[in-house]
Amino acid sequence: MTKETKQPTDGPLDEKKNEEKKDSGLQMNRRVFLGTAGAIGGTLLLGRPGKSYAAEDFEGYPNSFGLLTDLTACVGCRSCEKACNEYNGLPAPVKPFDDASVFEQKRMPTEKAYTVVNRYENPNDKSKPIFRKIQCNHCKEPACLTSCPIHAYSKTPEGAVKYDPDLCFGCRYCMTACPFYIPAYDYWSAFEPRIQKCTMCLPRVKEGKLTACAEACPVGAITFGKREELIKVAREKIDNNPGKYVNHIYGETEVGGTNWIYISGVPFEQLDFPTNLPKKPLIEETKGFLSAVPIVLTAWPALFGTIYAALRHREDFDKEKKEKEEEKKEGVKK
Amino acid sequence: MSTNMTVKAAAGTENFRSWFMNKLLMGMTWPDYFKSLLTPFNIVAAIILCVGLPLIVLRFALGLYMVTHASNIYPWGLFLGWGLFGGVPLSATGFVMATAYYIFGFKRYQPILRLAVLTGFLGYLFAVIYLLCDLGRPWRIYYPMIIGFGTQSVLFLVAWHVATYLSVQFVEFSPAILEWLKSKRVRRWAVMLTVGMTIAGIILSTLHQSALGAMLLLVPGKLHPLWYSPYIWVFFLSSSIYAALAMVIVVSTVSIRFLKNRTDETFRESLPKLTLGLGQGAAVGMFVYLVFKIIGVAHDNNWNLLNTPYGHWFLLEVIGFVLVPALLFTYGVKKQSIGVVRFAAFYAAAGIIFNRINTGIIAMNWNLPNHLEEIVPGWKETMVVFAIITIHILLFRWILNRMPVLHADPDYESH
Numbered sequence: 001m002t003k004e005t006k007q008p009t010d011g012p013l014d015e016k017k018n019e020e021k022k023d024s025g026l027q028m029n030r031r032v033f034l035g036t037a038g039a040i041g042g043t044l045l046l047g048r049p050g051k052s053y054a055a056e057d058f059e060g061y062p063n064s065f066g067l068l069t070d071l072t073a074c075v076g077c078r079s080c081e082k083a084c085n086e087y088n089g090l091p092a093p094v095k096p097f098d099d100a101s102v103f104e105q106k107r108m109p110t111e112k113a114y115t116v117v118n119r120y121e122n123p124n125d126k127s128k129p130i131f132r133k134i135q136c137n138h139c140k141e142p143a144c145l146t147s148c149p150i151h152a153y154s155k156t157p158e159g160a161v162k163y164d165p166d167l168c169f170g171c172r173y174c175m176t177a178c179p180f181y182i183p184a185y186d187y188w189s190a191f192e193p194r195i196q197k198c199t200m201c202l203p204r205v206k207e208g209k210l211t212a213c214a215e216a217c218p219v220g221a222i223t224f225g226k227r228e229e230l231i232k233v234a235r236e237k238i239d240n241n242p243g244k245y246v247n248h249i250y251g252e253t254e255v256g257g258t259n260w261i262y263i264s265g266v267p268f269e270q271l272d273f274p275t276n277l278p279k280k281p282l283i284e285e286t287k288g289f290l291s292a293v294p295i296v297l298t299a300w301p302a303l304f305g306t307i308y309a310a311l312r313h314r315e316d317f318d319k320e321k322k323e324k325e326e327e328k329k330e331g332v333k334k
Numbered sequence: 335m336s337t338n339m340t341v342k343a344a345a346g347t348e349n350f351r352s353w354f355m356n357k358l359l360m361g362m363t364w365p366d367y368f369k370s371l372l373t374p375f376n377i378v379a380a381i382i383l384c385v386g387l388p389l390i391v392l393r394f395a396l397g398l399y400m401v402t403h404a405s406n407i408y409p410w411g412l413f414l415g416w417g418l419f420g421g422v423p424l425s426a427t428g429f430v431m432a433t434a435y436y437i438f439g440f441k442r443y444q445p446i447l448r449l450a451v452l453t454g455f456l457g458y459l460f461a462v463i464y465l466l467c468d469l470g471r472p473w474r475i476y477y478p479m480i481i482g483f484g485t486q487s488v489l490f491l492v493a494w495h496v497a498t499y500l501s502v503q504f505v506e507f508s509p510a511i512l513e514w515l516k517s518k519r520v521r522r523w524a525v526m527l528t529v530g531m532t533i534a535g536i537i538l539s540t541l542h543q544s545a546l547g548a549m550l551l552l553v554p555g556k557l558h559p560l561w562y563s564p565y566i567w568v569f570f571l572s573s574s575i576y577a578a579l580a581m582v583i584v585v586s587t588v589s590i591r592f593l594k595n596r597t598d599e600t601f602r603e604s605l606p607k608l609t610l611g612l613g614q615g616a617a618v619g620m621f622v623y624l625v626f627k628i629i630g631v632a633h634d635n636n637w638n639l640l641n642t643p644y645g646h647w648f649l650l651e652v653i654g655f656v657l658v659p660a661l662l663f664t665y666g667v668k669k670q671s672i673g674v675v676r677f678a679a680f681y682a683a684a685g686i687i688f689n690r691i692n693t694g695i696i697a698m699n700w701n702l703p704n705h706l707e708e709i710v711p712g713w714k715e716t717m718v719v720f721a722i723i724t725i726h727i728l729l730f731r732w733i734l735n736r737m738p739v740l741h742a743d744p745d746y747e748s749h
Contacts, residue, residue, distance in 0.1 A: 110406060143552050149490035150482035167482045170470020173489050175409035176698075177552040184406045185470065190397040193470035276701075277555045285551040286488055289567055293491060293541060300537045304437050308529060311439045 064140075064159030065205055066227030066259035067214060068234055069133050071271065072244060073221035076103065076117055076131035083216035084115045084135075087201060106272070109135055111184040111196040115213060120271050130264075132271045133213075133222070136161060136182045136198035137251060137258035141281035147177035152195075159227060159259040160200035168194060179255055179277050200259070227259050234263050256281030357514065360735060379724045386721020389714050393467060401714040402468075408699065410468070412711045412719050417464025419690040421457055422496075422546060423570070424683060426578035427585070428454020428503050429539035432532045445601045446608055448510055448739045449589065450582045452730070455503035460726045462500060467718065488549045495542035502534050513746055514737040521746075544571040550693065558697035560639055560648040563630040566693075572626055576619030577686040579612045580659075583679035593734050598741035606672050613675035614667045616682060620660035627652055644700060651692055655685030 082097040084090070091112050095102055103119035110116075115135035122130050138161045145153035145161065152167035153174065163183075170193055175183045186193045201211040209215070214224040223230060231252060238245045250268050251261035254277050262268070269275040278285075359367045393401040404411045431450035434440040466472040478484065478493040505527055512521035547570030554562055563569070586605060590597060631637060639645045659681040666674030695709050702708070734740060 108406060146486055147489060147549075147552055149478040149484040149487040149493050151484045152482065167477065168471070169474035169477050170472075171468075171489060172404075172409035172470070173487070173549070175406065176556075179553075179555045181407050185404075185409060187399040187402070187404060188397050190395060191471075193397065274555050282552050282554070283486065285554060285564070286486075286548060288564075289544070289548040289551060290486070290488065290491070296541055297537060300540070301533050304433070304533050304536055308437045308533075311437070 061155070061157045061159065062228075064157060064227055064259060065200070065224065066138070066159055066230050066261060067200075067211065068223040068225070068230040069260070069262045070221050070223070070237070071130060071132055071262060071264040073219050074117070074131040074133060075219055075221075076100075076119055076129070077218060078102075078117055079216040079218055080133060080213035080222065081113065081115055081117060083212040084198075085113065087204070087212035088114060088199070090114070107134075108181060109184055109197065111186045114196065114198040118272075120266075123266060123270070130266060130271065132273075134180075134182075135213075135260070136200070137180055137260040138198075138200055139255055139281070140257040140259065141255075141283055143177040143179060143255065143282040144174035144183060146281075146283040146286065147173040149173070156202065158200070158202060158205050160202045160205065162199065162202060163195050163197065165192075165194035170194075177282070179274055179282065227261070230261060234261060237263060253279045255279075256284075357736065379728060382717070382720050382724045386717045386724070389718050390467065390721065393718065394472075398468075398470065401712075401718050403712040403715060405708075407702065408708055410694065412695075412715050413464045413468040415691055415694040416687070416719055417468075417722065418461050419546060419694045420687040421461045421464065423543065423574035423577040423686050423690065424581045425454045425457025425461065426539060426543060426574040427451075427457070427581050428506060429499075429532075429535045430575055430578035431582060432506060433536050436529055436532045437536070440611075442604065442611070443608055445604045446582060446586055448507070449585055450578075451503065451507050452510070452733060452739055453581060453585050454578075455500070455507045456726060456730055456733075458496060458500045458503060460722060462496065463722060464719075467722070488545050488551070491545045492542050492549065495538045495545065499535065499538040499542065502531050502538060506531050506535065510737045510739055513743040516745065539574075540571060543574040544568070546570050553698070556699050556701075557693070558644050558648075558700045559634060559636050560631065560644060561693045561697040563634060565626060565630045565633065568626055569623070569630065572619065572623045573686060573689065576616045576623060576682065579616040579619060580679040580682040580686075583609055583612050583616070583676055584683050587676045587679070589734060589740055593731070593740060596734055596740045600742065601740050609672050609675055610667055610670060613663045613678065616679065617660055617663035617667060620656055620663065620682065624652070624656055624660065627656070644697065647692070647696070651685070651689055655681070655688050659685055 078097045081093075085093065085097075093113065103117075106118050107113075107116040115133060117131050117133050120130045120132060122128050138159055140155075142153065142155060142161045144163075145155060148168075149171065150167045150169060152164050154162050154164070156162055170185075172183075172185055172195075174195065175181075175185060183195045183197050185195055201209075201213075204211060210224040211222075214222040223233065225233070231249060234249045234252075238247055238249070245263050245265055246267055248268065249261050249263055250273055251258035254274075256279070262273070264271060355361060355363065362370065389401050398404060402411050402413070427450040431443060431447055435443050435447050466475065469475060474481075478490050479497065484490045505524060508524045509521050509528075512518075512524060544567035547567040550557055550562065550566055551564070586609070590602065590605060594602075631640070640649060659678045662674060662678035662681065666672075666678055696706075699705055699708075738746075
């Protein structure tokens, strides 16, 4: 069997690959490996158009998990904050979790609290405030990962955006890059500062459990499940309850989609969700620039070397011309 | 035999003593040298360092929170806004002048070439020092080179290029150091590398000057649309070129004003003409940049944003700090007025810093509540920056006082 004959099975191969992933996680078995090698070899040899192995669009892991927060259901009990705090072993908060005075300020997640709930006035019914839970949205194609020069971030097949402090030198570009202002930094540590943020309870999810916050929510405002199914659930909720929700699933398309999605009864900008974000992943913004880099690396030495050579050539040329003229003059004199 | 060794040792000590006094004390004895240091400038510098250096020690001993008021929402402050984003374009001097001289053949600019290379080298060195102050774990600064390759990150590119370019600039400047140390053979090798190093410098500089802008391509939701643009890397690269020309005028002006005794005849006589030439180049560069900025506004159709508070600020930057100094350059060159050109150069350099601070700090997170209060830096952060600026100036002066930069070394024909 040559590489070329294997190549046409490319279409079904993709499906097969997905099946394999379902069964054995990330482990690639020998058949898939050979198939992939064959496909790459075939592409290299035949230069088949239409499929690039260099910079494919990454549309998120199929079957990855996600969460759906229904902002119309949340009652602001902060059970999720408490569960998150306990599961992640975070320091006890200054004010206890049943103290409602924290709602007087708008809070953001910190290195001591991976999720926080904020209260907003309900424009439709002043007696029923709206509560918004904030945490890492676990983007399908995260900007923090894109920004990191050392690959300290990874997107796991389960859907979580994972950070590895052993690879971090603390440039905090991820914090600048995150469109949701999520990564929090431990500025108080001199020797082991690190980013801290929601982990999507990855160890729990790997054990087949829900995230701590979803399990703790007493009103079912947080649904855990496969992202693709959650999108359907959210869509059904919007369709089956006319007037209850605004017709938008936040996180379905924002910055290429997030694994944590939201539905709300009031427009998202009223709840301080960033609504000026592009629909494509943020890495798309830098791809064009980065793809020019190897061209510059290759072309500049040739270009500027040529300019240098042209100049030297001109110098030599002028010099020779001058010498010839002088020879002529001397010849005439003689 | 032991007396012989003692004599040798004594001779060695004497040699070292005379070397030390010649090279480091500029031929003075210790008491004379100390007396020469008692100037008003040095006293002010000493006071700044007395406050700033302990703060730097605190930052490394106890953590970033001791000096910066960086937060989770505002992770970057003055260290990067001023030191990296402001400092790097003003350090394009080395690459711009070396390219002009070695590649394009602007041979007249030879007397100020070394000054330009030194400005670039020190500028990068200090940009890295600001970065080291800002990194959470600065001892891991080599991680992008060895431990993890985040090739999808623009910062990965910046890290590699700043590191390699710093080395390239060191090699470019090394002939001056080797002449000072009278090391003829090593100097010959260093000089042989020059053209190669210059071309490496062009590659690395064009890529990372633009990459500093490209880093901000990731923040379309945070940076004000008048500053955010798909062309932002073009803005950063093209402004760094005129920044370099303006900065060479600035540094040469300061040198001839305060270190005239270190300049030679050639430097003094050629400087007025070269200043006009640099001014002309800077004017062209600024008009090119200005057109790019207009294209940027037109490309995203942001005209309607110009008549908003941030739009007025943008117009102040583009008209007040680009168009006006560009016109001043033009006027000064036309009237052959060195004074006007020099004034325009200081103005244009200030405009670069204004632009980088606007892009990195003022227009960043513009839509957050209390934004303008949040970005005011704390006094400790400011003092650390002042301390680093002071060390930068002192080191610059230390080198100009000793090495053949503003003058040619009599033992070597030309550099």
